[in-house]
Amino acid sequence: MRRLTLSIVILWCVTSAAVSWWLEATELSNPALAQVAPSSSLDSDGEPDRPISGASVPSATPSRQSAEATYVGRDACRECHTENHTWHGEHGHHKTFATTDDPEIIRLFEGRSYDSGEPYGTFTYHADEKGLFARIPEKFGDRPFRLQYALGSPEGAVTLLSLLPDGEQNTFAIEHRVSWFHDGDELRPTPQEDDGNPKTAADFFGLRHEGRVMKKCVYCHTTRGTIENETIVDLISGVNCEKCHGPGSEHVRLARSSKTPPKYSVGRDDWDAESEIQLCGDCHRLPVTVSRSQLREYPDELTRFQPVGLLRSRCFVEAEGQLRCTTCHNPHQTIKSIPASEHIENCVRCHQETNPSHTLCPINTTDGCIDCHMPARELPGLSVSFHDHWIRVHPNKSSSP
Ligand code: HEC
Ligand code: HEC
Ligand code: HEC
Ligand code: HEC
Ligand code: HEC
Ligand code: HEC
Ligand code: HEC
Numbered sequence: 001m002r003r004l005t006l007s008i009v010i011l012w013c014v015t016s017a018a019v020s021w022w023l024e025a026t027e028l029s030n031p032a033l034a035q036v037a038p039s040s041s042l043d044s045d046g047e048p049d050r051p052i053s054g055a056s057v058p059s060a061t062p063s064r065q066s067a068e069a070t071y072v073g074r075d076a077c078r079e080c081h082t083e084n085h086t087w088h089g090e091h092g093h094h095k096t097f098a099t100t101d102d103p104e105i106i107r108l109f110e111g112r113s114y115d116s117g118e119p120y121g122t123f124t125y126h127a128d129e130k131g132l133f134a135r136i137p138e139k140f141g142d143r144p145f146r147l148q149y150a151l152g153s154p155e156g157a158v159t160l161l162s163l164l165p166d167g168e169q170n171t172f173a174i175e176h177r178v179s180w181f182h183d184g185d186e187l188r189p190t191p192q193e194d195d196g197n198p199k200t201a202a203d204f205f206g207l208r209h210e211g212r213v214m215k216k217c218v219y220c221h222t223t224r225g226t227i228e229n230e231t232i233v234d235l236i237s238g239v240n241c242e243k244c245h246g247p248g249s250e251h252v253r254l255a256r257s258s259k260t261p262p263k264y265s266v267g268r269d270d271w272d273a274e275s276e277i278q279l280c281g282d283c284h285r286l287p288v289t290v291s292r293s294q295l296r297e298y299p300d301e302l303t304r305f306q307p308v309g310l311l312r313s314r315c316f317v318e319a320e321g322q323l324r325c326t327t328c329h330n331p332h333q334t335i336k337s338i339p340a341s342e343h344i345e346n347c348v349r350c351h352q353e354t355n356p357s358h359t360l361c362p363i364n365t366t367d368g369c370i371d372c373h374m375p376a377r378e379l380p381g382l383s384v385s386f387h388d389h390w391i392r393v394h395p396n397k398s399s400s401p
Helices: 002-015 031-036 082-090 103-109 201-205 211-221 241-245 249-257 273-284 292-297 300-304 306-311 340-348 369-373
Strands: 097-099 113-115 122-128 131-135 145-147 149-151 157-165 171-176 178-181 186-189 206-209 222-228 231-237 376-378 385-387
Touching (some): 103 157, 145 157, 145 201, 149 211, 211 222, 300 306, 340 369
Antiparallel strands (some): 131 145, 178 186
16 A cells, blocks of 8 residues: 555656655655654654665664653753854754644644635635634635644745544545745645545545654654654654754763763764765655655756765765765754855865866866856746755756856
């Protein structure tokens, strides 16, 4: 069943002009994260079904803490790591999940409407103290449909998710049909695959997800959270400190009694490039999460999955472990706050005259590297673009634009 879904999605991504944003054939099980963050791991589901056999995601984690460490929340880190805490507060990671009683989310939808055309009709939105609701007056009159969770951030795009009972003691999710986009400050259709044939009232409001797909959606956008009936319990919203570093209670305790606490997590010397790419790739995707034909053909859609591109770059393959995500990204600082000049400095730290072990660009040795070697690609059907992390020479980029 799951395999069937996978192949349909892959086929659809390759053949259709539109692209499903958030529903990919992804595999999600970082055993190491599971170790430090049992409640947010998906491993309890049993053996994951991987799209490519034989591959595995070895231990990527960080944490060397005792098993008793518990979550303390990101604000517990502020007193000693003020700068990282402030930066992270501005990062998409921090803002990527909310309940819809959040005034910032309400503001994006309340009082608006969106005509989805037949067969769905026109959605209207209102809020009360519980959060957001949608109605389709011409189909269901005054009956409200509760929209519970908001994924994505107000700097990018926000998609709403609801949890419902299926009548047989299982929960399913509805990914709402309409999303809010920062670009244009407007409501537009959520990029998703649907058969245009709603069977139940819930189907009018969005696309149905069950089981692993539903859980993964929550996993990648939160630090911790378990779907129990129609709510997420033990929820820590957003990709916060402890998602990457592991539960922090022991570290906080030890750091309070010593200026040189024992090793807690990543950020010290023995953290290698591959482990890091696996940590980031757990959500930003790894080769194991895309189809073989996509790996072979590298269609533009794959630019969305930065680790997949980076791993095939000569910069990565031939740099002997010196190139990783954090060579160019401070994991705590949003890319929106990084000046363009810093991206060039990142390239030039290897590709410069004083570094005889690296080749120099015959076209330009000081500027424009990203436009020519990591160009942004807009995904078909979406007003969103991603930079191609397969760093290479693009034949049509031999002169400045
Ligand atoms: C009471 C002060 C204090 C608090 C609170 C604190 N830390 Fe630290 N942290 C330290 C000190 C001291 C170090 C060691 C400094 C160094 O090695 O440069 C450190 C080091 C680290 C490191 C570097 C890697 C390592 O293994 O040591 C990470 C990552 C880290 N802290 C994350 C966190 C997170 C996440 C939180 C919140 C859950 C947190 N810290 C809360 C004091 C604190
Ligand atoms: C638990 C899942 C998860 C992990 C692990 C993760 N990310 Fe993300 N990342 C996300 C999500 C979800 C978003 C979208 C955030 C939003 O809504 O804007 C994102 C967005 C980003 C962005 C763009 C947003 C911004 O404000 O800059 C960058 C850059 C990024 N991640 C880098 C990284 C790097 C580097 C790592 C590894 C150190 C990493 N991520 C690990 C889930 C994750
Ligand atoms: C494998 C991890 C993963 C899963 C599963 C996943 N996401 Fe994401 N999501 C990401 C990452 C990483 C990003 C940031 C990069 C991108 O846009 O692809 C993101 C971006 C988004 C954004 C756009 C954020 C912005 O501000 O630009 C939305 C909205 C979103 N996801 C919603 C969902 C929904 C709804 C589901 C479940 C149906 C889902 N995601 C499942 C990892 C995931
Ligand atoms: C997306 C994953 C991710 C998140 C979220 C994250 N970190 Fe980190 N952090 C890393 C990685 C990877 C490193 C090691 C690479 C480096 O040093 O830049 C690191 C390094 C560190 C370090 C040691 C180096 C330094 O910058 O001082 C500290 C301290 C730290 N993190 C604290 C925090 C705190 C506090 C938060 C939350 C406010 C946080 N981190 C959130 C991935 C993350
Ligand atoms: C950690 C060092 C390092 C960094 C940082 C780095 N590269 Fe490279 N890059 C390499 C190595 C190693 C090679 C293989 C050739 C050589 O030794 O110069 C390479 C090769 C290349 C090539 C040739 C690719 C091909 O397929 O023939 C291009 C183009 C390139 N780099 C551009 C960039 C750009 C642009 C940046 C910044 C976004 C960058 N590099 C950052 C190490 C690096
Ligand atoms: C050689 C430098 C370099 C490395 C290494 C690198 N990135 Fe990037 N990344 C960039 C640049 C440049 C941008 C575009 C920044 C901008 O828009 O200002 C970017 C953008 C992004 C974005 C925002 C969406 C997009 O594609 O435009 C995400 C997410 C991201 N990188 C994740 C990662 C992850 C995860 C890794 C590790 C697998 C990684 N990056 C490694 C240079 C790098
Ligand atoms: C206007 C587009 C453009 C800009 C700007 C540009 N490059 Fe290039 N680069 C190219 C082209 C085209 C080639 C292939 C040239 C050839 O093979 O004759 C190339 C080749 C390279 C190579 C491979 C050299 C070799 O001998 O294999 C590296 C490394 C490189 N560029 C790095 C950079 C860096 C770093 C920057 C920024 C400081 C940069 N490039 C700026 C277009 C550009």
